[in-house]
Amino acid sequence: MSRIWNNSFVDPSATLGDKVRMGGDFIYIAPFAEVAGEVTIGGGTNIQDGARILGPSSLGSLVSVAHRAEVVSSKVGDFTFIGFNARIRDTELKAGCFIGHGAVIKNAVLEEGSYVPPGGRRPAGSVDEALTAFKEEVLEVNSELALGYVDLYSSLKAVQEQISPSPKTSWSERVSLPKADKVKFLGRARVIGDVEFKGYAEVGDRTSIRGDEGFPIVIGANAKIGNGAVFHSLKGHGIEVGPDVTIGDGAVIHGPVRIGDGAAIGAGCVLLKCEVDPGIEVEDDTILIGKRLGRGGVSDIGSK
Numbered sequence: 001m002s003r004i005w006n007n008s009f010v011d012p013s014a015t016l017g018d019k020v021r022m023g024g025d026f027i028y029i030a031p032f033a034e035v036a037g038e039v040t041i042g043g044g045t046n047i048q049d050g051a052r053i054l055g056p057s058s059l060g061s062l063v064s065v066a067h068r069a070e071v072v073s074s075k076v077g078d079f080t081f082i083g084f085n086a087r088i089r090d091t092e093l094k095a096g097c098f099i100g101h102g103a104v105i106k107n108a109v110l111e112e113g114s115y116v117p118p119g120g121r122r123p124a125g126s127v128d129e130a131l132t133a134f135k136e137e138v139l140e141v142n143s144e145l146a147l148g149y150v151d152l153y154s155s156l157k158a159v160q161e162q163i164s165p166s167p168k169t170s171w172s173e174r175v176s177l178p179k180a181d182k183v184k185f186l187g188r189a190r191v192i193g194d195v196e197f198k199g200y201a202e203v204g205d206r207t208s209i210r211g212d213e214g215f216p217i218v219i220g221a222n223a224k225i226g227n228g229a230v231f232h233s234l235k236g237h238g239i240e241v242g243p244d245v246t247i248g249d250g251a252v253i254h255g256p257v258r259i260g261d262g263a264a265i266g267a268g269c270v271l272l273k274c275e276v277d278p279g280i281e282v283e284d285d286t287i288l289i290g291k292r293l294g295r296g297g298v299s300d301i302g303s304k
Contacts, residue, residue, distance in 0.1 A: 009149040028146035031190040031208040046142035049208040067230040166193025166212035
């Protein structure tokens with residue numbers, strides 16, 4: 001299957017079934033996304049790293065399905081955002097909804113513009129101006145990444161499926177290559193762009209470390225990264241991981257993030273705009289947004 005058409009791009013590691021229909025331009029489907037069954041995807045929509053869409057489902061135009069989110073047998077209206085590790089099943093999300101990171105919605109109909117907070121199970125108000133602006137920024141960035149990857153892969157002589165460069169964009173005119181010569185890959189992984197491993201590290205199967213929007217992503221020596229983890233960052237920010245850090249399966253590390261030496265991040269965690277002090281253990285499925293986690297507990301460092 002072609003991975004480039006109509007100004008849209010599907011990463012070489014993503015999986016699309018033969019009943020998937022893409023209905024517009026500027027669609028971006030990221031590493032290890034899986035789309036299967038009868039699924040329609042509208043123009044301007046992005047499906048992020050490790051996300052899973054199972055039909056029968058439909059995604060409208062200008063939808064963002066963030067890292068490791070899952071949509072099963074559901075209808076998603078235009079201009080909707082679904083956060084990291086969120087789960088949507090047997091549900092209709094009408095236009096303009098915002099589903100927070102780690103939220104779970106089942107057997108429901110959410111009205112236009114509904115807001116579900118991180119970890120929530122039901123709406124808790126309506127989408128405000130700040131969330132609308134955030135959704136617009138996500139769409140703009142991913143539309144530009146789609147075009148950038150189209151240009152990049154059109155010029156590459158061979159498809160690069162494990163370690164590959166980042167595309168040129170308005171925020172970075174240079175093509176960056178990862179520094180990952182001492183990495184042991186424990187399966188099929190993706191390392192893209194401005195990523196530097198400071199020494200030996202282990203990277204699990206279907207893990208995506210993508211330094212194409214925010215960068216650099218710097219990972220210390222002796223890091224152990226589990227299966228299906230995602231590293232990505234907001235534009236203008238990077239990720240710093242100290243030595244001897246462990247990252248559990250399915251964790252989403254979304255910069256700006258700093259993880260101190262010897263810390264352990266549990267499976268299924270979501271870290272966004274946060275700091276974890278050295279030696280700290282973060283329990284499985286923890287959601288940290290705008291927080292610092294240290295020996296004295298959790299404190300705010302500014303959240304959005």
